[in-house]
Amino acid sequence: METMTNELTVIPGTIGMMTRMMDVINTEEIEDAVIVSEEEQEEHPNFIESNTSGITLEELESNCIVPSFGDNQLTISHQTFIHRIEEAARTYFTGENFGNTEIRVSHRILGRVPGALTKKKEELKPEDETIYYQRMAFCFHIRSMSRMMNGEEVHLCIGGVRSLNEENLYNRKSPEKFKIFIGWRVKVCSNLMLTNDGLTGRLEVMSDADIYSSALRLFQDFNPEQNLRLLENLGRTKISQEQFCQIIGRLRLYQALPASQLGELPKVILGDSNVNAATKGYIENPNFGLRGRGNISCWDLMQLLNDAAKQSYIDKFLERNRNCTDFAIGIQKALNGEDAENYGWFLS
Incomplete structure (x- = not known):
């Protein structure tokens, strides 16, 4: 698949047009993003890779504008979103030691100030241009809440995602959409391991105060130790090479099944390139691949899928990350004879 440019130029007053254009660009056929080099992954593992780039909170605050709705009311900025989650975390996890906040952005939107509308592109000066990022993800871990899980050090991690392509910016202000998560993160590869109780998948709010209170509720409902035991238990169930090949083959077949048959099976939202990457990782991944062993565990399967996601x-x-966790847990149940009717299909 060819790499698509994720940069769009807009002028003031055309936010609605810009939103519709981005909806056209990001169609369902575009499933996956650009993969960074293996050398870069090894030296600087990120919690998400794809077509993202790193940015600091200071750059967001000083270099990026805040988009507005059609009635000129500002959206909640990326940096405000980050600040509210950090505040909620420090309130709930009082006295804990927090790590730095990592921020990844994509889909840069370029614009102009009103006074530069008639200038040619080559005449533009830095002060004539505006910029913001349509999509942003961030996370930070709690250093003092670390554990050993299946031979790997993990940290409790908190973060969120904002995608302005989900907002109707050319209309009047309406509830804005965010996602918040809390879960364990593997130190060696920065893989997140999210479960249903650790993800608020669609949070709609009218103010940043709502973000703060929603984050507190998520933290209160999440049980870190119970979650850790659930994930750690995946390491006790082994997957032979024949079973892994069967799972991969079924994942490929799954994507071609008619809707009537898909409705009878567990939901899997991994794209074809995710499955390819997990297959490659089975051979090459130094932490969770075969590594000369005769088999892997359901823990390793989850990590291979998470790394691909x-x-x-x-x-x-x-x-997709949460779906990887659900899939690994489902495969474990099928292997143990607990859920052969559903996830057993991937092993049959």
């Missing part, structure tokens, strides 16, 4: 666009990343 990091290639997804920001707006699809969290749901």
Whole structure:
């Protein structure tokens, strides 16, 4: 698949047009994003890769404008979103030691100030141009809340995702959409391991105060130790090479099934390139691949799928990550004879 440019130029007063154009660009046929080099992954592992780039909070605050709705009311800025989640985390996890906040952005939107509308492109000066990022993901871990899980160090991690392509910016202000998560993160590869109780998949709010209170509710409902035991248990169930090949083959077949048959099976939202990456990781991944062993565990399967899901666009990343966890848990149940009717299909 060819790499698509994720940059769009807009002028003031055309936010509605810009939103519709981005909806056309990001069609359902565009499933996956650009994969960074293996060298870069090894030296600087990110919690998400794809077509994202790193940015600091200071750059967001000083270099980026805040888009507005059609009635000129400002959206909640990326930096405000980050600040409210950080505040909620420090309130709930009082006295804990927090790590730095990592921010990844994509789909840069370029514009002009009103006074530069008639200038040619080559005449534009830096002060004539505006910029913001349509999609943003961030996370930070709690250093003092670390554990060992299946031989790997993990940290409790908190973060969120914002995708302005989900907003109707050319209309009047309406509830804005955010996603918040909390879960364990593997230190060696920065893989997130999200479960249903650790993800608010569609949060709609009218103010940043709503973000703060929603984050507190998520933290209160999440049980870190119970979640850790659930994930750690995946390491106790082994998957032979024949079973792994069967799972991969079924995942490929799954994508071609008619809707009537898909409705009878567990939902899997991984794209074809995600499955390809997990297959490659089975052979090459130094932490969770075969590594000369005769088999892997359901823990390893989850990590291979999670690592592959990091290639997804920001707006699809969290749901795919949680889906990887659900899939690994489902495969474990099928292998143990607990859920052969559903996930057993992937092993049959």
